[in-house]
Amino acid sequence: QVQLVESGGGLVQPGGSLRLSCTASGDILSINHMGWYRQAPGKQRDFVARITSGQSAYYADFVKGRFTVSRDDAENSVYLEMNSLKPDDTAVYYCNAEVIVGKPYNPNKYRGDFWGLGTQVTVSS
Secondary structure, three states: OEEEEEEOOEEEOOOOOEEEEEEEEEOEEEEEEEEEEEEOOOOOEEEEEEEOOOOOEEEOHHHOOOEEEEEEHHHOEEEEEEOOOOHHHOEEEEEEEEEEEEOOOOOOEEEEEEEOOOEEEEEOO
């Protein structure tokens, strides 16, 4: 199996910055895309940003120019640098990854979609 663990959330003032991290562990052969979603109270979970194995990055319109997604394949990690934060950015941020799961030299493998438990980001003065 695969586990994703997020960190880096917290309380920040409007206009401030935070950096979220997410590390995947387990029976990982490779990771396709990794990314971030967020869910505010009473709202649906929304796409925030994604980065492919080829380092192509995609963003929701509401974070373009403010957030930057990056990944470190050696660490099986994805990061979200968040700048110019607004109160509307307050939400639980979830890490997501599409992983090829299996063990080396074992032909049994599968592609799975995994989620972390989330990290709270609160933007408030």
